[in-house]
Amino acid sequence: MPAETLGAAHGGEVRRRRARRAMPRLLAAALTCLAAAALAVGAGLGAVAVLHATPEQPNVPLVTFERTGG
Known part of the structure; x- marks a missing residue:
């Protein structure tokens, strides 16, 4: 049946x-x-x-220098 004869209904x-098919997609x-x-949020x-664990x-320096002439 052509669409014109079916009317607005x-x-x-x-x-x-x-609309019924779109609702599950939207959900x-x-x-x-x-x-x-x-x-x-969980990953963050x-x-x-x-990092806290x-x-x-x-805080110990790896290299120290002796003071001379001071």
Whole structure:
């Protein structure tokens, strides 16, 4: 049946079908963004924890020079 004979009701149905298909995609995109943000925050906190877990290095100079004539 041609689209012209179906009338406006058919066009509304098509839009509703597209909207129903778009909602799961939108939800999946939003959940993906939230998961990526949570992963980034977790990685950042993990990096900070690793840096704080390393032992403090002694502040001893590797080379010392003797003072002369002073």
